[in-house]
Amino acid sequence: MESDAQHKQSPYMLIWVVLFVLTMMEVFYAFLELPKVWLAAGLIIMAIWKALLVALYYMHLRFEPKRLWVLAASPLPLVAILLLVVLRENF
Amino acid sequence: MSTTEQGMVQKAEPGVHHDHHELPFIRQYIFSTDHKMIAKQFMFVSLFFLVVGGLLATLMRWQLGYPGQPMPGGGILPDAMMAPTPGGAVMLPEFYNSLVTMHGTIMIFFAIMPLLVGLFGNLLIPLQIGAEDMAFPRLNMASFWLAVPAGILMLASFGVEGGAAGAGWTSYAPLSASGEYTGVYLGQQLWLVSLTILGFSSLAGAVNYITTVVNMRAPGMTWFRIPLATWALFITAILVLLAIPILAGALIMLLFDQTIGTAFFLPEFDGEPLLWQHLFWFFGHPEVYILILPAMGIASEVIANRARKPIFGYHSMVLAIIAIAFLGWIVWGHHMFQSGMNPMLGTSFMISTMAIAVPSAIKTFNWLATLWKGDIHLDSPMLYALAFVSLFIIGGLSGIFMASTPVDVYIHDTYFIVAHIHYVLFGGSLFAIFAGITFWYPKMFGRLMNEPLNKVHFTLTFVLYNLVFWPMHNLGLQGMMRRIYDFTQYEYLQPLQPMNRFITTCVFLLVATQAVYAFNFFWSMFKGEKASANPWNSNGLEWTVPSPPPHGNFAETPVVHRGPYEYSSPESDTDFLPQTAPPRRQPDRPLEPTPTPEGA
Amino acid sequence: MTWSWILPESFSTFAGDVDAIYYVILWITGIVFVITEGLLIYFVLRYRHKEGRKATFHHGSTRMEVAWTLVPLMIVIWIGVASKGVWDRMKRDVPDNAMELIVTAQQFEWQVTYPGLDGVLGTEDDFTLLNQLHAPQDRPILVYLRATDVLHSFFLPEMRVKQDAVPGQEIRVWFEAVAPGDYTLGCAELCGTGHTTMNGTLTVHSQVDYDAWVASQAQQ
């Protein structure tokens, strides 16, 4: 496949360490005495960060043609729409 | 058509090789992986469900035309459905609710959707883009064989204790979430399981269609040379792909509420009934376009061909389809204006809903402009297609009334809505399906349908159809609410009795009329006039192969040189110019533009 | 048979605006309907196939595309804007000085709780009637809409009022009747086998009669 070379350089173990550290940080951060908003924001940022690392390196998105990125990102606007409306909806 | 060596290995699929002549019967007709056979399988099954749905409608209409009066022959139905009285069997409200629910469910999920997506998706996509078959033929077969048990479960629910689901095809919680409100336990659960299985079937199909269109187009078939039917089916597949999982999740949560007693939609445990409506319509509105986009595509094909004229504004047609697909995701709230949703949201949903009317308008005007200065052949596919346009106009315009929130306050949940949805789904989708089946019948059975019979069927159906559904607007405006077992309970609705009786009469005739098409359909299969490869003098790739096309479709991979609607082109001596015809070399202008491998 | 596209007579303060918007839309869509269907029929007849006719080879015109994109867009957006005001008035801006009632929907009846003589809800002289909604004329009525079991829809056709009743929520609905009389109270959301029987009456009195009626009720 086109990107054999990059795959060999793909820093699997480094990513693994980062993911491990981030998970630890999350658990630590979740129990800090902070306002709920801060906690939620921080945790979500870290979670998305981890998710991106997995997608980019383990799922090789980083080495795929651009249009596959577009494909992979295509449902995200819908996710945003649903969640936004859901949040505006105060029952 | 794969590009890499992995791809080549992956192509080791049955149905892609060309050694099919010695296929055993069961592999050829039952567990076939040939997209054309799967298309036919979908067609037969969903036409059967179309008949079932129609019969359910006649039962419903009897109760509305003759409320509480004994139904002739109703006695043959079990007492759980029809209460025996001295005068005869009278329909029970439980059964009426089941009829309302199952008519909607079967027509939408087991008739119209599989006809448009299952039949035309399978039949047209590979043929029109010049592929030998779908990308995943076995997945394709699985898609059909998942739909069958789903349909069986749905029908079986009529026979179970408590009867079939009776909470409407939208199954609003909590009515649907606990049997204690309706007395329907197993029926509702079967409904949920059946639709979940059907969801998997649709997903399998969608993955297949998208992959096929993206990756398996013949050389030269750039994005903007793809016929509009395939464009519509491609976008539809994307909608299915992204909308069905939302429904599946909601269905399973509702099933949990029903069976193991979770709290998602049950207010008694602080569950949220509106959550169901949000999830259902977040799926449900894209679903509406799943049900109309392929019909638009079919109509575009037929109209351009029978008017012998290039489709007016091909690019804007494609862009309109795409625009609908995007906007379709931000309008679902217009089903919930009166639901107790935040009125602020109501306003924003109204605006987005108004906006989505525009792409549909664009397509309509383009169809009209295609007819302008055409050479219109009024044979049956064209008649059905023109009926689609004229009735879709009505359905689209009546939608504007509901989009306006204050007006919707009054007409919401009335027969105005019933009229609207039937003008779009029956007048729109179903007439397009008639057009499509008639038009591509040669590619399925190698023969043409009987023209006079079709004209009879068209005339009767068109007239009766309008006699049935046009007055329903007026019923709604008089305030007659939908899904109502006996409207005469309301004093102010009693004057509507005559009109309801009139509609009922027309419905019986309308359903009876369909026998003409059914007869023609089967008769032509054996006795119809043999069809040449290209009976309609059409440009598409599917018309370059014999009728019906052999396994593997194309003897050699076709090369595409132009768009699909070059009718009456000066470049050609006849009034059509196939996509595969090599361009005439003219010294003044270079050969055709080079198709980039990426497509447009 | 009532083939009419006229709305039945309405008797609430905002109903006039609702009907007005309906008629505006009816006119617009009616005109578009006549034009489009007319063109369709005309083209089909005019350009019907004859020997030797060849269609013009014409791929479209951007100018017209833009035209019939923008014109409909402006029309529908205008309708939307026009609708917004009425919508807000109906669903959001509840007038103060409204008389308050509690309507509780349950399979298959409407329980209407009146404030009683003191005109205050939640006091011991409140009383509840089944399927009878009594209201004074020319006074905003604010209904606290509740449901105990499933979804129902509080439908007063002559008042142009419709609002789903959602269990677990209390939704505020208001209207102001402009003429005394007996009107329809119905359920517009499928709520089970008895859905069709879930109807009652809205009786609008003049303020005097209403007070008298409340007093008579308070006796029992």
Next chain:
Amino acid sequence: MTTSAAAVDRAPMPGMKVYNLKLGLWVFLLSEVMFFTGLIGSYIILRFAHPEHFAEPGVVLNVPLTAFNTFVLICSSVTMVKAFAAIEQGDQRGLKRWLLATIALGTFFVGVQAFEYNVLASEGFVPVAEEYHAVGRHQPLDGPAIGGPLYGSTFYAMTGFHGTHVTIGVLCLWFVFWRARKGAYSAQSFGGVEIIGLYWHFVDLVWIILFTIVYLI
């Protein structure tokens, strides 16, 4: 120009420069994204509507155990990419070894989840609304209930659906492993390994989100 045009003309036209199976799986993953979006959206609606139904992190749910389990799943992703990298080099033994490791880790994850379910159920934390009586990890069993039925319902729905995905993934991995034993894959053809890998990483990715939303917020 003409010749080059002709040349390009003959070429197939894959819109996505990846082979069918891989594209198909990516397309399938999109629908998976929407599926979990529906679940998470429901969770958000219910949680905002009824915060009192949900307990503070760590009170009812066992965060340390699940954090460890999360780590297990992340490790399984690493072994998965290792298997993929191995077959890219045509290293059959490596492929099989790393596949087995992935299977083991995946099974272990499901096992821990089952164990966790058992413990939680014994503490009255159940999906069934009527029987919900979660007392949390550090309170006596007859103590007051913490949170409400929505907590149990959403928790089991979200983690349960994910667990199902992991289980299916393990089964597919067994299938791939079985084919690998028969030498079905090589440095030239490793489609099967790649797509099961993509699916596996996606399931891992979903868990990263769910762990944060369900356990930590």
